[in-house]
Amino acid sequence: MAGQKKRDSGPDNRGSIKAANSTQDFTKLLNHSDIMHASVRIDADLRRRSELLWNDRSPGTRGPKPGLTPDDVVQAAMQIADNEGLSALTMQAVSAKLGLTTMAVYRYFPNKETLIDAIVDAGTGLPPTLNEPGGNWRIQMTRWSQAKRAMLVARPWLAELPFVAAPHGPNWLSWMEAAVDALSSTGLNSADVGQMLSVVAGYTRGASDTAISLARAQARGTSAEEWAAGVGADLGRAIGDPRFPKFAALITTPSGEPPRTLEESFDFGLQRVLDGIELFINSTKARSGE
Amino acid sequence: MAGQKKRDSGPDNRGSIKAANSTQDFTKLLNHSDIMHASVRIDADLRRRSELLWNDRSPGTRGPKPGLTPDDVVQAAMQIADNEGLSALTMQAVSAKLGLTTMAVYRYFPNKETLIDAIVDAGTGLPPTLNEPGGNWRIQMTRWSQAKRAMLVARPWLAELPFVAAPHGPNWLSWMEAAVDALSSTGLNSADVGQMLSVVAGYTRGASDTAISLARAQARGTSAEEWAAGVGADLGRAIGDPRFPKFAALITTPSGEPPRTLEESFDFGLQRVLDGIELFINSTKARSGE
DNA sequence: TGTATTAGTGTATTATGTACACAGTACGAG
DNA sequence: CTCGTACTGTGTACATAATACACTAATACA
Numbered sequence: 001m002a003g004q005k006k007r008d009s010g011p012d013n014r015g016s017i018k019a020a021n022s023t024q025d026f027t028k029l030l031n032h033s034d035i036m037h038a039s040v041r042i043d044a045d046l047r048r049r050s051e052l053l054w055n056d057r058s059p060g061t062r063g064p065k066p067g068l069t070p071d072d073v074v075q076a077a078m079q080i081a082d083n084e085g086l087s088a089l090t091m092q093a094v095s096a097k098l099g100l101t102t103m104a105v106y107r108y109f110p111n112k113e114t115l116i117d118a119i120v121d122a123g124t125g126l127p128p129t130l131n132e133p134g135g136n137w138r139i140q141m142t143r144w145s146q147a148k149r150a151m152l153v154a155r156p157w158l159a160e161l162p163f164v165a166a167p168h169g170p171n172w173l174s175w176m177e178a179a180v181d182a183l184s185s186t187g188l189n190s191a192d193v194g195q196m197l198s199v200v201a202g203y204t205r206g207a208s209d210t211a212i213s214l215a216r217a218q219a220r221g222t223s224a225e226e227w228a229a230g231v232g233a234d235l236g237r238a239i240g241d242p243r244f245p246k247f248a249a250l251i252t253t254p255s256g257e258p259p260r261t262l263e264e265s266f267d268f269g270l271q272r273v274l275d276g277i278e279l280f281i282n283s284t285k286a287r288s289g290e
Numbered sequence: 291m292a293g294q295k296k297r298d299s300g301p302d303n304r305g306s307i308k309a310a311n312s313t314q315d316f317t318k319l320l321n322h323s324d325i326m327h328a329s330v331r332i333d334a335d336l337r338r339r340s341e342l343l344w345n346d347r348s349p350g351t352r353g354p355k356p357g358l359t360p361d362d363v364v365q366a367a368m369q370i371a372d373n374e375g376l377s378a379l380t381m382q383a384v385s386a387k388l389g390l391t392t393m394a395v396y397r398y399f400p401n402k403e404t405l406i407d408a409i410v411d412a413g414t415g416l417p418p419t420l421n422e423p424g425g426n427w428r429i430q431m432t433r434w435s436q437a438k439r440a441m442l443v444a445r446p447w448l449a450e451l452p453f454v455a456a457p458h459g460p461n462w463l464s465w466m467e468a469a470v471d472a473l474s475s476t477g478l479n480s481a482d483v484g485q486m487l488s489v490v491a492g493y494t495r496g497a498s499d500t501a502i503s504l505a506r507a508q509a510r511g512t513s514a515e516e517w518a519a520g521v522g523a524d525l526g527r528a529i530g531d532p533r534f535p536k537f538a539a540l541i542t543t544p545s546g547e548p549p550r551t552l553e554e555s556f557d558f559g560l561q562r563v564l565d566g567i568e569l570f571i572n573s574t575k576a577r578s579g580e
Numbered sequence: 581t582g583t584a585t586t587a588g589t590g591t592a593t594t595a596t597g598t599a600c601a602c603a604g605t606a607c608g609a610g
Numbered sequence: 611c612t613c614g615t616a617c618t619g620t621g622t623a624c625a626t627a628a629t630a631c632a633c634t635a636a637t638a639c640a
Contacts, residue, residue: 046520173527184536203497245467247466
């Protein structure tokens with residue numbers, strides 16, 4: 001707590017001051033009309049976490065040199081989450097991997113929550129480059145969505161955390177930037193760009209859940225076959241149950257074509273979503289005077 | 291462990307046997323072609339949880355009567371999650387609310403994980419009735435999606451758990467049943483119905499994240515204004531940062547119209563998604579004869 | 581040079597899940 | 611009718627984990 005308070009009250013809070021002035025602008029993005037007051041008290045917990053996430057900690061020249069960088073700690077924590085899952089990510093596991101005592105980790109991150117904020121952003125990573133030659137918004141958003149899904153599947157523990165809840169780190173913002181950039185070429189106004197972004201981002205997140213669940217099972221050592229058999233058996237409880245006739249029929253009716261993979265299914269759904277967006281873009285264009 | 295093993299090996303495992311026979315059918319729903327083997331070993335952890343979730347525990351006539359029903363325990367646990375959040379849901383809190391010792395709870399649920407499986411399904415509740423007169427698939431799916439979002443917002447702790455991960459309880463299946471029922475009137479084949487379902491369900495889940503995050507903050511005592519100010523300040527870090535020019539422009543450009551509420555924004559996006567689905571339905575109809 | 585500052589250690593506390601042994605109760609077989 | 615078995619609830623004990631606190635040692639600047 002002591003070290004943390006010191007960091008909190010540092011002189012370096014320009015970010016939040018700047019932001020407070022433009023709060024009302026975000027209501028557009030947040031699409032929430034109740035919140036147009038310019039000087040509401042900011043949620044204290046969020047601000048603290050956000051500052052810890054963004055502020056490069058002041059070097060502080062005195063005393064012994066740290067043996068590690070904060071990024072070393074983040075990398076160790078991420079490896080644990082990758083290899084053994086989020087539940088294995090304990091402060092003791094991190095310190096052991098780093099060859100330190102448990103409490104030494106607290107010199108780098110004031111508590112576990114802050115460390116998790118850090119690995120969420122680090123694990124998110126940077127988006128792929130989208131604006132390659134020959135692309136249009138649709139191709140770019142397809143790549144964006146696929147890349148985001150791949151990122152979530154590669155680190156299934158990311159989806160185990162309350163995700164959209166702030167704080168948002170620089171990597172997360174980079175993903176937003178890339179998508180806004182791609183959607184800007186549609187000619188939509190900024191409100192509609194934000195809207196279309198949230199449609200694609202929403203679909204991407206929600207429709208990745210099944211693949212994320214599989215990835216988590218695989219990280220735990222379960223084979224894809226075992227996982228599928230388990231889910232299948234679970235859903236199979238609908239069969240013969242009078243409460244679920246249509247669903248039971250759905251999963252027992254053979255369809256001619258070979259079944260899609262999870263990824264093909266995601267891509268197929270994504271194209272339906274993009275169809276809907278395209279329809280909107282075209283009708284907006286038509287309406288606003290060709 | 292002892293009590294649990296007893297329940298595991300009861301004679302009542304018809305569900306899993308039945309399901310094992312039809313595993314290959316689910317591959318269609320799961321859209322995963324790798325998994326067409328009929329007799330793969332089922333993921334042990336999932337099966338145990340699933341059985342505990344579905345099997346009404348055999349009454350067992352001997353001994354003292356239980357003072358409570360399992361549902362009493364579920365209700366108590368849900369109240370705690372509702373009022374104080376998932377992190378306040380401890381076995382001690384549940385037992386205290388019930389007026390029992392901590393270990394007594396273990397007579398009703400062999401471990402915390404199982405209790406959580408139970409409150410997830412209980413918290414999911416039943417879907418609304420969709421097939422009222424004058425509806426079509428689009429109206430019905432709109433209601434379905436809105437209701438599911440409302441359910442998630444009402445119990446934001448549901449989205450804090452790895453959701454799509456099985457086991458799926460009867461209430462969850464009821465939601466599936468309702469959606470499949472609604473989509474059946476489109477004339478799509480079963481594979482496509484499953485596909486459209488996963489598009490709507492995916493969008494619904496993912497696009498609800500922001501509202502869920504707000505709901506969680508509110509449950510914690512943060513006002514909507516504080517939450518929005520915090521998120522706004524957080525996103526505002528993009529302003530002036532050379533890495534995020536487009537995003538910064540997006541959130542600072544004033545738009546003429548009044549901003550949408552979170553709910554309006556969700557609904558608007560949902561209609562774009564349904565537009566895409568409708569396009570697909572129509573083109574499928576056109577292609578297959580008409 | 582010495583003092584303030586900081587990195588890392590060691591120990592203690594608290595919260596939590598859960599194993600285990602026991603006490604009391606009530607049904608049903610003898 | 612009664613006794614043993616199966617079952618509910620209690621009390622205690624323990625392992626894991628987060629983290630507070632006091633301490634040692636190192637090091638740059640006044």
